[in-house]
Amino acid sequence: MTRPTRKKPPKTATPDAADAYAASAAAYDRADDLFQILAPDGTVTRPDLLPAPEQRLHLYRQMRRARQFDERGWVLYRQGRLGVFPPFGGMEASQVGTAAALTGDDWLFPTYRDTGAALTLGLPIARTLAYWRTSPHGWAMPENLKVLPFYIPIATQYPHAVGAALAEKRKGTKNVAMAFIGDGGSSEGDFHEALNFAGALNAPCVFILQNNGWAISVPTRTQTKATNLSRRAEGYGIPGVRVDGNDVLATWHVTNEAVQRARRGEGPTLIETVTYRIKPHTVADDPSRYRTEEDNAGWAEKDPVVRLQTHLLQEGILTGESDAALMAEVAAEFEEALKEADSYPDPTPAEILDHVFAEPTPQLRKQREQILAEVGA
Template sequence: MTSPKSVPTAPESGETDRAFQAAQAAYDAAQQDDRMVQIVAPDGSVLRPDLLPAPEIRLELYRQMRRARHFDERGWVLYRQGRLGVFPPFGGMEASQVGTAAALTKNDWLFPTYRDTGAALTLGLPIARTLAYWRTSPHGWHMPADLKVLPFYIPIATQYPQAVGAALAERRKGTRNVAMAFIGDGGSSEGDFHEALNFAGALNAPCVFILQNNGWAISVPTRTQTKATDLSRRADGYGIPGVRVDGNDALATYHVTAEAVARARNGEGPTLIETVTYRVKPHTVADDPSRYRTEAELEGWDAKDPVLRLRTHLLNEGLLTEETEAALLAEVAAEFEAALQEADSYPEPTPAEILDHVFAEPTPQLQKQREQILAEDAQ
């Protein structure tokens, strides 16, 4: 996500080291911020026992994070095999996505960006359907009827005002359902972001805004695209709560999001949550991050790995053992391979299918275009 945009160029001497040091310093400083919510430290120790979720919730968060990471890792392999299209990896951001989406139910709305595959999987998007989407197959173009997940947004920030509209529609229908929308640090500099926050605040919409500050807007570091150092403060200008949380702490992201969802359900309005994390992986599998940062940058983030952090905590608490984790990993791998077989079984799309999911009722223009495609395909 980017604003402003730049064309990556080979980094000058020392430039990438400075960018890395700035990102590390910003993350470490944020952890010392009194406003930063953190429950489990990077070494797995408990900082706030009073905020710990129930054991079954902690185990479920770990299971979902393992499912998300497995998808991300296998996605790389499938891309290199020519079995998946250009895919935005999210490895290292699992706590930010799983911990937030886990606070929703299937009656709620989810508006994900292109990097939020982990959030969609957590809410219940089938793996086979997700693989089809990243294969640009029509079998992945429409979401399941029992799931209010929007297709992954490629335009930057357009999902934010649309999420407000969905939230207001739910309130008008008399439900207690909420809408959750994701954005990146770069996207928070777009006009739609600010319009949505003002829109939601003025009308007290039951909406939860997730701002994933991962340090990069494509090739532009956060410190370049904005002078702001605490993006959650942007909520202040619109009279809504702003919360800052360690985005690599799944228990903390779940806690603050669950509170925000509860407030929205109770008619107390929207919340902006900044999850402070880092984009360890390239912008997409087709990106070459060496043009704007060095591999040395990643070394310091291994110790902050969100999956390792929760795993260490669960082992320390006796909620997880080497045996139960091995069984979990085997289950996750088997689930993915079964879904991959299902995705591989989908028939190849026909040219006319590109028009099938544009409108619920095809317009005369679409019908004419479909006839033209079918006629050309028959030649």
């Protein structure tokens, strides 16, 4: 996978600084250390690693479900029927391929952008819509699913995931914890503390680092000189893998290996999925203010959904008719979930305190009394 051509260094840079900048930017264009099974045109580069047809079709369906949510979410936002949410279109392979390696007994610690991963593991669409409507009906996760609410703070989910993984280890289960982060989050202290913590205690944890090129408006090349973020794992004595994050088969393969490794008691793994945030930071963002057409060049041709679709059609696993039927099913599923979300009653003001702690603190009880008194007045 190639990265888009980088901008020239600032004119104020010294010759040495300019050379260092150019070398750092060029490193992003090398694909020799990027694991891949499907090329962007859908051709197979590693036929020996192709999963079963059923698994490939399952991954395709999950990516279609994720894209349906992302695309309909934009429409609902413009209609005033959904709050501000971070789109993830173009990153479906990175999220679906990783989460699909888990079971319902495993933990998932998503960032705010990982709606696709949560849907893949089984979070109901209706509840997800309620969450992005800031409705209490979406705040509590299903009891049979170990998905944490979408994390807004940067990198705090990484240490939390290590704690959950160690709890499973202490209980004697084979369950693992998976946590997501962005390239910008990998510069936070919590990221490094979690990797050291997990490595030292051999926690059954899989760390997903989605390198989508941007930390809000800051490009990866600006926030770090490192060009292979998976190598940060070496500093903590754990394996690091760099994978084409727009190739769902490759992403699923390396993640499945990491999950099985964790289940065998062999400790954590860091996986860098190299992808690109084609969409804005949120639906309220204007990316034209900080990135150019040159930055975006070539990424539309690397579309992860089209890549797998092309492969499945070439292999005869999918036909034009079955593909149309699948997309119709996915669309119908979403609309049915939307009807359910629309049927939820409006929340009462005091409900904002209901899911803060399992047992309300004295402060929360007092605040609840104050809210009820104000509403009554």
